[in-house]
Amino acid sequence: MPVVKTIADKCKACYSCVRNCPVKAIKVELGQATVVEERCISCGNCVRVCSQNAKQIVSYVEDLPRFFAGGETVALLAPSFPASFYYLEAEELFADLKSLGFTQVIEVTHGIELTVPAYREFLVNNPDLAISSYCPAIVGMIERHFPTLIPFLVPVDSAVLASAKYARWKFPQAKIVFIGPCIAKKEEMTEFGQGVLDAVLTFKELKGMLDSHGFHRELDRSVPQRPRGESLPPLFPLSGGLTRNLDPDGTLYREEDIAIVDGKEDCLEFLHNLQDGLVQARFIDILLCRGCIDGPEMDSPLDLFSRKYQIFKYAQRKKRDEIEPNPPLNLHREFADKHHVLKEPSESEIKEILRYTNKFKPEDELNCGSCGYDSCREKAVAVYQGLAEIDMCLPYLIEQSHGEIEIYKERLRLKQTYHENEQFLIGISAANLELRRLAVKASRNDANVLIQGESGGGKEVFAQFVHRLSNRRDHPFIGINCAALPENLLESELFGYEEGAFTGAKKGGKPGKFELAKGGSILLDEIGDMPLTMQAKLLRVLQEREFERVGGTHTLRLDARIIAATNRELRRLVHEGKFRADLFYRLNVISITMPPLRDHKEDIPHLVNHFSQKMGLARKVPPKIFSEDTIGCFMQYDWPGNVRELENIIERLHYTVDENVIQPYHLPPFLTKLAKSDSSVELKPLKEAVQELEKKMIAQALKTSGNNRAAAAQTLGMPRATFYLKLKEYGLMESG
Numbered sequence: 001m002p003v004v005k006t007i008a009d010k011c012k013a014c015y016s017c018v019r020n021c022p023v024k025a026i027k028v029e030l031g032q033a034t035v036v037e038e039r040c041i042s043c044g045n046c047v048r049v050c051s052q053n054a055k056q057i058v059s060y061v062e063d064l065p066r067f068f069a070g071g072e073t074v075a076l077l078a079p080s081f082p083a084s085f086y087y088l089e090a091e092e093l094f095a096d097l098k099s100l101g102f103t104q105v106i107e108v109t110h111g112i113e114l115t116v117p118a119y120r121e122f123l124v125n126n127p128d129l130a131i132s133s134y135c136p137a138i139v140g141m142i143e144r145h146f147p148t149l150i151p152f153l154v155p156v157d158s159a160v161l162a163s164a165k166y167a168r169w170k171f172p173q174a175k176i177v178f179i180g181p182c183i184a185k186k187e188e189m190t191e192f193g194q195g196v197l198d199a200v201l202t203f204k205e206l207k208g209m210l211d212s213h214g215f216h217r218e219l220d221r222s223v224p225q226r227p228r229g230e231s232l233p234p235l236f237p238l239s240g241g242l243t244r245n246l247d248p249d250g251t252l253y254r255e256e257d258i259a260i261v262d263g264k265e266d267c268l269e270f271l272h273n274l275q276d277g278l279v280q281a282r283f284i285d286i287l288l289c290r291g292c293i294d295g296p297e298m299d300s301p302l303d304l305f306s307r308k309y310q311i312f313k314y315a316q317r318k319k320r321d322e323i324e325p326n327p328p329l330n331l332h333r334e335f336a337d338k339h340h341v342l343k344e345p346s347e348s349e350i351k352e353i354l355r356y357t358n359k360f361k362p363e364d365e366l367n368c369g370s371c372g373y374d375s376c377r378e379k380a381v382a383v384y385q386g387l388a389e390i391d392m393c394l395p396y397l398i399e400q401s402h403g404e405i406e407i408y409k410e411r412l413r414l415k416q417t418y419h420e421n422e423q424f425l426i427g428i429s430a431a432n433l434e435l436r437r438l439a440v441k442a443s444r445n446d447a448n449v450l451i452q453g454e455s456g457g458g459k460e461v462f463a464q465f466v467h468r469l470s471n472r473r474d475h476p477f478i479g480i481n482c483a484a485l486p487e488n489l490l491e492s493e494l495f496g497y498e499e500g501a502f503t504g505a506k507k508g509g510k511p512g513k514f515e516l517a518k519g520g521s522i523l524l525d526e527i528g529d530m531p532l533t534m535q536a537k538l539l540r541v542l543q544e545r546e547f548e549r550v551g552g553t554h555t556l557r558l559d560a561r562i563i564a565a566t567n568r569e570l571r572r573l574v575h576e577g578k579f580r581a582d583l584f585y586r587l588n589v590i591s592i593t594m595p596p597l598r599d600h601k602e603d604i605p606h607l608v609n610h611f612s613q614k615m616g617l618a619r620k621v622p623p624k625i626f627s628e629d630t631i632g633c634f635m636q637y638d639w640p641g642n643v644r645e646l647e648n649i650i651e652r653l654h655y656t657v658d659e660n661v662i663q664p665y666h667l668p669p670f671l672t673k674l675a676k677s678d679s680s681v682e683l684k685p686l687k688e689a690v691q692e693l694e695k696k697m698i699a700q701a702l703k704t705s706g707n708n709r710a711a712a713a714q715t716l717g718m719p720r721a722t723f724y725l726k727l728k729e730y731g732l733m734e735s736g
């Protein structure tokens, strides 16, 4: 059973547990961070940092009334208790424990006295390297993450286990309960304490019990004034305390042979170095917290120094524990290799995962740590290993929602609400950013907009974007394709008609698009294909902002923003007499030119990701990942059908490819041909090929240097004299 559990739905995916877990034993799935038991060392850091209390530790509190009712119950009190119960005298705490129901209180200092001789004996016989094994989180860390160091762990029980064995020997029928600041002791109990320990309570849990019995509720727990000038004897629950107990006179080791290590970052770095043979020390006194007085469940408002002081103060007046001579205890223990190997991704797999969150170049890797991992690469590895979700990336999510943010900002300005299913301009190119800027500008007024650009380039997307940004957004956006309908039909579609207006006219008539778009926007698509007579009628409507239904006499007001779009060059059509100049000027108040995709290819990877995710959502399958080489093929192609063509390809690949990663060999030949033609070269005599290349490079150097021969020669790293000779040889004198 895991010591730490996640309470579903309390987790708000802030990733602070991921960030603070020293061994990356947190898995994020569907936005919930849970503990991975095989990797967890029960250090309790995730419990400590979770502001939502979504991490819960296993508790034995409910077992205690049963223990108390059943007979003898021994409390084993961790030596750090004076730093947590600083507001009580030790005897007061012991008395309260007895009032609660404990029949005996044994301090774990007993276990220290018991284990120190066994430790010393081991150290004398193993002088090369020994790692202290008192801290259960460190034992867990070495067993699970540094298995090569297992042979160096001192195979002697911890002070808690030793005192539990002692208590069991003295009170064979009793229930034995350890009380301390440590969560990992709960794990130690199940792994090493079977049969000797019955429960582990934390100081925090004990305080809860005491409070619920009304013992300490009224006590002042504010920080006490610290008296000064005491002499400070060494003690165990402090960092380095073990060493001072084991070797007070320096008879076992020289000072430089001992490494005292504490705190999760230092421990991790140290163990890595030790594993890599970079450390010279012979005895390692190591604790995952900064001393046990820093344990996750200390529940003490005192700073570390003040906690230390409380320990020293108690140590000065505490008498040595009276231990029965030679208790028959076996304090030996064995450690096991619990290393759970996770598969490592290859370099190209890491790159593919990075690309998914728009990290195409090293500069794109911000290493901001918002996902809980120190670097984007570490996070990519975690994604590969199933520990992290691919979109746990704040900069990526911000980028994704760029369009939405602009809308929100605009909405905030206009105090308007948000519409679902809005479509945005995807892309980060300068061209795309400019389009967004223009859309925001256009949305702030009602002027007519003319959007020109090649087919499939996003004219309608832009028109919708403007509409949704504008304060007409709560009214309809109506589009009509002016090229798709014959003239008379187009007229009745736009203006509507009255009953009996023409043969086949519907009973009761029909409203036209101008009416339907009331309060909203109307997109006149393919306006360049509108017949001239229809253009005249439209012009009247735009000028007078009024119209009548076909066959009607009643005048209606035009209350719609007009957006026109075309893939034809309207100015040329005006010259050719195919489009009315006056209508052109009426429409062309705000003029937008959508760039063809070949002119903003840097948006391709973003569009690919967007369409792949859109497809994944629509099909309820994971989105496909497009390999770097595949994106490379997309970048080489000129996309005559623009974004629509790209979207169609992505859609087709989603349906036709079973693999998760789309590779170039999945692509249709017209996309791979170009890539191939770049890498395969025409075979010809080498000398000739070299000369060709030389000539090309010289011509280019001249061009980029503005025909400055000296600069061009320098760029190519060629002596000037040789450069002149080459100019002559290749007939480039006149251009130089």
Ligand SMILES: Nc1ncnc2c1ncn2[C@@H]1O[C@H](COP(=O)(O)OP(=O)(O)OP(=O)(O)O)[C@@H](O)[C@H]1O
Binding pocket: 423, 424, 425, 426, 427, 453, 454, 455, 456, 457, 458, 459, 460, 461, 462, 525, 565, 566, 567, 643, 644, 647
């Ligand atoms: N910047 C973009 N972001 C997201 N999707 C886009 C973008 N540009 C185009 N698309 C998508 O490409 C397809 C074609 O876009 P759209 O219909 O707006 O092009 P168009 O220029 O109006 O084409 P046509 O001239 O043929 O009417 C649509 O499916 C649209 O969703």
